[in-house]
Amino acid sequence: MGSESDIERILFTESDIAKRVSDLATEISSDLRSSADAVVFVGVATGAFLFIADLVRRIHAPITIDFIRAESYGSGTESCGEVRISCDLKVDVTGKHVVLVEDIVDTGKTLSHLISYLKKKGVSSVSVCAFLDKPSRRKVEVKLVGSGKFYSGFECPDYFVVGYGMDYAELYRNLPYVGILKPEMYTK
Ligand code: 5GP
Ligand code: MG
Numbered sequence: 001m002g003s004e005s006d007i008e009r010i011l012f013t014e015s016d017i018a019k020r021v022s023d024l025a026t027e028i029s030s031d032l033r034s035s036a037d038a039v040v041f042v043g044v045a046t047g048a049f050l051f052i053a054d055l056v057r058r059i060h061a062p063i064t065i066d067f068i069r070a071e072s073y074g075s076g077t078e079s080c081g082e083v084r085i086s087c088d089l090k091v092d093v094t095g096k097h098v099v100l101v102e103d104i105v106d107t108g109k110t111l112s113h114l115i116s117y118l119k120k121k122g123v124s125s126v127s128v129c130a131f132l133d134k135p136s137r138r139k140v141e142v143k144l145v146g147s148g149k150f151y152s153g154f155e156c157p158d159y160f161v162v163g164y165g166m167d168y169a170e171l172y173r174n175l176p177y178v179g180i181l182k183p184e185m186y187t188k
Contacts, residue, residue: 002171007162007179012154014176017164020153021051025058028099028129028151032061039097044114045069045087046173047103050165051131051153055101066091070110083113094122097147103166104132104156108140119145131164132156132178160186 012020032039041059043052045067056065069087098118105111105128115126125146133152144150156178162168163175168186 001169001185004175006172006182006185007175008182010177010179011156011159011161012164012178017153017177018054021054022058024129024151024153025055028055029058029060031149032059032063035061035097037097038062038064039099040091040093041065041099041101042089042093042118043067044100044102044110047165047167048101048131050173051103052101055129064091066093068114070114072110083110085114085117093118095124097125097127098123099127099129102128102130103164104134104161105130105142105152106134106137108138108142111142112140115143115145127151132161134158 039061041052041056041063043049043065052065056063066089067087068085068089070083071086072083100111100114100118102111111128118126123145125148126144127148127150128142128144129151131153134156136158142150159180160168161178162172162181163178165173166178167173168181
């Protein structure tokens with residue numbers, strides 16, 4: 001387990017990803033130009049580590065970068081929806097504009113929890129930049145804060161995907177593309 005032969009089909013290739021991330025960065029950079037203060041990009045660890053790394057090096061505006069870790073209890077391919085913050089921010093986000101960078105939005109529970117957590121810290125706004133979005137699976141509406149915007153890279157069909165930061169049992173994060181894992185990898 002953990003090798004490329006476990007992938008049934010590639011959904012987004014390395015070049016699809018590079019092109020889309022670059023377009024997203026252009027869009028976000030132009031939105032940030034209207035903001036005088038440094039914006040804080042918060043990556044949701046671990047899944048967003050490649051996406052945020054590719055994204056921020058194409059953002060041409062003063063920004064700061066930090067990570068937060070959220071864990072939802074449960075295992076396998078479904079989260080049970082009880083979210084816990086297991087590693088907090090280092091940067092003080094009070095009064096700041098935050099862009100929360102996430103690998104994938106599924107039910108929306110993780111993001112909603114993180115957004116209310118940031119709101120309690122007194123942020124000025126929260127935008128979300130999700131690499132993938134599975135809108136068909138949404139259970140909780142993701143409510144942004146203040147002037148926040150929702151950006152997403154690709155709409156993802158309802159498959160369990162891995163690669164480009166996303167794991168199954170902590171494996172496959174290093175694949176440079178996004179693929180559908182063969183179902184027998186997690187049903188056996
Ligand atoms: P939510 O709280 O929106 O249901 O789930 C969000 C988290 O579940 C994501 O941050 C991600 O870690 C995980 N997740 C949801 N769908 C997938 C998927 O298709 N593949 C992987 N690897 N993780 C997923
Ligand atoms: Mg995640």
